[in-house]
Amino acid sequence: MTIRDVARRAGVGVATVSRVLNGTGYVKAETRERVLAAAAELGYVPSQLARGLVRRLSGTVGLVVPDITNPFFPLITRGVEDAASEAGYTVFLCNTDNDPVLEAQDVRKLREHRVDGIIFVGTTERRELVDQLLADDIPVVVMDRQLEHADVDTVTVDNVAGAQAACRHLIELGHRRIAHAAGHQSTRTGQDRCQGYRMALEEADIPYDPACVTWGDFTFESGFRVGQVLLGLSPRPTAVFAGNDLIALGVIRAAEEAGLSVPDDLSVVGFDNIQMAALVRPGLTTVRQPAREMGRLAMTMLLERIRGEFSGPGRRHVYPPELIVRGTTRRREPLG
Known part of the structure; x- marks a missing residue:
């Protein structure tokens, strides 16, 4: 029993x-x-x-991320390590490449190393994995994705509101043929940002056209492929809201290869505000989420669980998004 x-x-x-x-x-x-x-x-x-028995703490925690090559996740990692270092903790970083099998293997290795807690960032929604950890008295915090679990703390940004803000900005500039270069359709993040896109169109009485939404993943290469598809539509979109900044940069590259100028011929908005967004020319208009601050908070919440300073029901912290307007968007001049 x-x-x-x-x-x-x-x-x-x-x-x-x-x-x-x-x-x-x-x-x-x-x-x-x-x-x-x-x-x-x-x-x-x-x-x-x-x-x-008194629980023996190892002074280590695990941080599981889906794609360390995405510049957004190192920002989160920096925040986690900031808080961990201040508390005398070491962080074991695991990269899953968005593979549930690798994720399970990484978790097994972290348990073998007897980590005191684990932070999951944007990973697959696997309740059984979380339940196993909690059963072994290993606290869990989930970032960049909502997990409906009574005993797990989550740290996210309001993706729906962020997508709405991005698309409202485009609508205010006079755009009505707005496409969405989406991320993973299977992720809550991708779904929420698509929902915000659709809600902004509905608010402005702009008919939703399924052909204007193309799903891929959260990479530059996917943005380039999706951009080629969307720019081949007739009539061609005058603006694109991308699921993240890497996708947006891929769309911009596709526009350049098609002989289009950004923002003269095409306005583009991303999501995340990675460092590269401010370095490219023109600068990328995007939606900021405070990645480093989010990482620090996630680690702080995990430490509270580890130390027994908090043992209540799962807490939910949702950061408000912030629209950062740069050079990839401009007003759409009326025809004629």
Whole structure:
């Protein structure tokens, strides 16, 4: 008989059962009674020896990112390491290449190294992986993606609002044929930014054209391919909202190869505000999310869990986006 059996009988997560049996953290009275009843029915008695052992901290945490070549993720990593270093912690960095199999392997290695906690950045939504970690008393924080889990803290930016701000900017400049070079369709981030795009069009009474949305991934190469598709439409879009800055830069390259000038012939807006966005010419209009600050906060929240300073339900911190207007957008002159 294990804690998982009790969780299954009570219809709750293993972390909830652990909090009830250990008398730590917040649990609703009704849920507490259900867990205790399930434990009694199954005859489950937790090991007093295991409960009495003092947890040995390793002074290490894991940071799991999907693509370290994307300039956005090193900014987050810097913020995590800032807070970790101040607390005397070492960060083990794992790159999954957006591969769930590699992600599972990395988590297994981190557990073998007995890390005190793990931060997942923009990774796949695998509840079973998180549940296993929580069952082993390894706290988890998720960044750049919402995870509907009662025991996990999340740090994100409002992707819907950011996409709306980007598209409203284009609409205010007179654009009505606006395309969306989207990221991964399977990710919450990609879906939310597409939703914000569609909401901005609806607010302006601009009909939604499915042909103006092309999905890919969050890379420069994908932006180039998607840009070629979108610029081949008839009528051609006068503006493109890209799922991130790398996609936007790929779209700009596709426009250049098609003999189009940005922003004279095509306005482009990205998302993230990576360092390169301010260095290219013209500078990339984009939506800023405070990556380094987000990384620092995620590490701070994880440390609070590790040290037992906070043991309540999962916290949600959503940063407001900020539109940064540079040189890749301009007013659309009326025809004639």
